[in-house]
Amino acid sequence: MSIIKPKALQHGGTIAVIAPASPVPEEQLEKSVDRLARFGFRVILGESVRREYGYLSGRDDIRAMDVNRMFADPDVDAIICLRGGYGTPRILDQLDYPLICKNPKIFIGYSDITALHQALHRSTGLVTFHGPMVSELAVDHDELNWPLLFKLISETDALGKYSEPPGMFQYQINNGVASGRLVGGNLSLLVSLLGTPYEVDPRGRILFIEDVGEQPYKIDRMLTQLRLAGKLEQAEGILFTDFSGIHLEPKKPSLSVREVLEDIISPLGIPSYYGLKAGHCQPNLTLPIGIKARLDAVEGTLELLESCVI
DSSP: OOOBOOOOOOTTOEEEEEOSSOOOOHHHHHHHHHHHHHTTOEEEEOGGGGOOBTTBSSOHHHHHHHHHHHHHOTTOOEEEESOOSSOGGGGGGGSOHHHHHHSOOEEEEOGGGHHHHHHHHHHHOBOEEEOOOGGGGGTOOOTTHHHHHHHHHHOOSOOEEOOOOTTSOOEEEEOOEEEEEEEEEEHHHHHHTTTSTTOOOOTTEEEEEEEESOOHHHHHHHHHHHHHTTOGGGOSEEEEEEEEOOOOOTTOOOOOHHHHHHHHHGGGTOOEEEOOOOSSSSSOOOEEETOEEEEETTTTEEEEOSOSOO
8 A cells, every 4th residue: 555645734724624423512612613723723614513413413424525525625734523422434435535545635533533544544545643633622732732743744754752741651561662554543443344444454564552431341342353353463563552431340340451451462472562642541642544653562662753744
């Protein structure tokens, strides 16, 4: 697969906000968009951001149209998703991948947006960004999240090693060093895409995985499914970024997340560790999908070996 890098975002450029998954209240939308504009960008909104259809931001055709239209619009420099929730798998077969391939742009989001990352990467080779979303600006403004995102999408130098705020590297699963292009995202979505044209392909790559609010037995079940599908053993290295929001049921026996990871990942012998703040956590550091990286499970570091934009 040929990798396509989007053009760097310039100060004053145009950012399109779309909602390919779930909606947010109007007050939260307005506050978030206002803060995004204060970073020095022109902001335009897709039709989906003010639509609501149950737990979706409008019907499937509206949400798919927003993705296609923003990639086609020559005035749009970057696309940031409003939030996750649920809905992106429903529109994957409605996207115009040849059009997107001819109009590569910065695309940002995480959580349910994992499905779009996988579809775009598998179908076009476009480098996309697993990073913070617009709705978060209304409730949180972590000092690391947005500066790192804007650095990755606006500078044409390789980032190098991720900095290490407290609580990043927590433990090694298997020692060793691995290199390859980054792929991955939310565990629940990676499992949901198995058996589709958009399933993750970790062959020769570094696979990163995150999730939120899942009990250890559910994490166990999903990782076991990935293992039985032959996905985990294909990776050069595995990085577990964060599993936040786990609340064990009182008086109910359980394994810890660490025990689950060691049971399933250790026998593979693949360099792997737990602990980089990305996904449903703070900070939520941006990970560029498709970029060459180096994982050191002994040091507990991830290093980007090339630029993300041109």
